[in-house]
Amino acid sequence: MNLKEVLKLADDLVFARTGKHLNDLQETILRGTWEDEDYKEIANGVHRSEDRVREVGMELWQILSQELGEKVSKSNFRASMERLQISVVSHLEQHHNRIGSFNICGESRHPPDIPNLHPPNQETTNSKQTKISHQDLSEMPELGAFYDRTPELDTLTTWILQQRCRLIAIAGISGIGKTTLAVQLVQQIKDEFEYVIWCSLESSPTLDEFQHKLIEFFSQSEKLDSPATNQKPLPLIKYLQKSRCLIVLDDVHHLFSKNELAGKYKPGYEEYRSFFKQIEKLSHQSCFLLIGWEQPREITQIESQNPIVRTLQVTGLDIVAAREILKDYRLAEIDNCEELIHRYQGNPLWIKSVATLIKELGGCVTELLLDDTILLPENLKDVLEEQFDRLSELEKQVLSLLAKESEPVNLAKLLENGRMRSTDLLNALQSLSRRCLIEQQGSFYTLSPVLREYIKGL
Template sequence: MNIKEMLNIADRIVFEKTGKHLDDLQAAVLRGTLQRETYKHIAKHFDCSESSVKQVGSQLWQILSEELGEDVSKTNFRSAMERLQVSLFSNVVQDHVRVRNINFCGEARYPLDITNSHPPNQETANSKQTKTLHQDLSEMPELGDFFDRTPELDTLTTWILQQRSRLIALTGISGIGKTSLAVQLLQQIKDEFECVIWCSIDASYTPDEFEHKLIQFFSHSEKQDLSPTNQKRLPLIKYLQNHRCLVVLDDVHNLFCSGELAGKYKPEYEEYRSLFKQIEKLSHQSCFLLIGWEQPREVTQFKNPNTPIRTLQLKGLDIAAGREILREYGLEEIDNSEALIHRYQGNPLWLKSVANLIEELGISATELLLDDTILLPEDLKDVLQQQYDRTSELEKQVMSLLARENQPVNLAKLLEKGQISSSDLLNALQSLSRRCLIEKEGSLYTLSPVFRQYIKGL
């Protein structure tokens, strides 16, 4: 769909809502938005104030949001129009499609003839309610213990349901609660999708096998709608365009090499790069949620509101949730429990491990906190070992340098202390940050107390 066609559709949507066609300034705002111009640039060309352009834009986004049944903004106007095109014309056998109170009739070609319609009937009024055609949650783990993650749930829900993000990375160190959060999220939003599937990535999922699994799943959901002469399986992207789908990929770190910088694909998994790029670049109405210790390198953590990619790095639990874990092990009454929670970074798995050790051995937790002791039970060491073994030799050198420092250090000091070039050091720090193994405070870097203790013991 070109700019003229998008403006034509937008004009008719606005006319149906207001009884007026787009004026010159409204058309300029929409055209400039499609050409990725700023409000300031649009105002300069139209010889008016930037505030006037912003006000007109805000009114347009509100009208379009109401009529299309989704949040439309300057950042997603083009993709919203493309999704409208897909929903209207992906199936050429449809003779009539209704979007709220606007009729799009006739063949799938432009220009469109949009006419006034009759008042919406009950079926139309409920059109925003998505019918779930098919779900496969056989690989999704049970929720188990779940602690309050309201801000994170709200963020993910907004990205998926309102901003229509296509590719979301949920990352964080082992045991922090990524999978539990995703399970809780899925239970809350799964009925907003026609197709929902949860896949745990392991060695058996080559790119071809994975894509075949999804196509088989989606095609099965369509069988009831296909005539005997039209049961041809489509490319994966077509299913993602034809239906609102949610695909969850757990343990995506299994796609990447151990002993290399973060996010390097194993040779046999290189085709996943093309798949994720396709999901990002091509217009569709579905969402992939990737969960893992590492994420693909192309899924950057840089926050760019103009892309359909989002990354959420999960942090530790707050003090109240941490105390719930301690309460399960009879440790809720210890003095200064807040210090213990901070020491283990609010990591649910780490806190459970050390609380279990304290309970079994009858150690005085209060005395333990007096001398800043870091306990590393064997099960916790096993978890830390798994993540440490994935790192490259270069990253191990940098972690060894950081483990010798009790305070955060800057780049200059790390260069001075180690025999590492500035380029290698920067790459290692970036990789460790993407693995969530180091913390950054301004221009300073440090290891968590738990990892520092673990590395010192190697």
């Protein structure tokens, strides 16, 4: 098996899993791995840091592992590819009379080394041929290293495929893994839909612009299916009723105003309120998945009354999954490993940020982790600053009060210390809770150690 064949096979597998071809760095890592180069040698050859090459490599092995259904790593990559080629050749020889129904490339959902190639009956074959799936995942981020989120994936899959929820919000603080979770989910369930599209709202499209984009996607796909027809595009709701569609809205917080309580629409974007209510009220068979630091207020208002509207608040990874991050940085055996994970609340981005700092300083920083020291690398502070810049002055005032307390405090003490109206305090606490910036323990409120340390430094 030559290198060209290996790269083609790996590219097919990555495309089947992510919808994207190998990028230059991924291809370079595969070349180097095939030629028995270590990460340092590969990094020197492309003038990149060893840590960056290692991170991309880990993500690549995970993608290949998911697609092949077996553990793929740098050490067994060659053996995995050779076994795969032998399996493919064997299956092709055994089933040459129906080779047209077998395709290792493109949208094949099962790895070709799984021996499940019994001749399909005619009814199944016809069914698969008539179901055409149109997918636009060009704005979906690449799936990085994915750490176990089985309960969350199971919950979302149940809501979408079994309970047929129409509107689902994925909420959580920055870095917790909302988008990564959504990417993994889409990869797992996308073939259950006739239309799948991932839309980033980072550019803050107006409702008209957003609806036009969706209608264009649906209408162009219809023309591909029936090129002879020249029908006018339908209203958006008609497409949602006519077909089973999955629409992902990423960075939904860009629809809302900065320096206001969570979920207040920017001027000119108020029509989204009616749009989301229509998605909930009107009868259709599609699902909208919303991802962002803030969510529309109307979702929270109608969620308790309507089971087809749901919110999933993403929390930190458990100890086992978070340890996998530290293993990638060769830090899983440091003293107080579990305490570090707990201190940073299992937040993948926070843990990676601290792990990078420890690695770059040669591990000497681990001595500081023996006490209650909270390390705040600059890139972690940048992430927090981006979210804190969105807060209202009232929310910032409440966070400052909470940062001064080492123990959870109740409303009475916050009112006494803050000297603000009870209505203002309650509204601020509700907004901070929706942003996942505060923790509630019964009638008491507190901050995570990381946020407390950050706010003290402002």
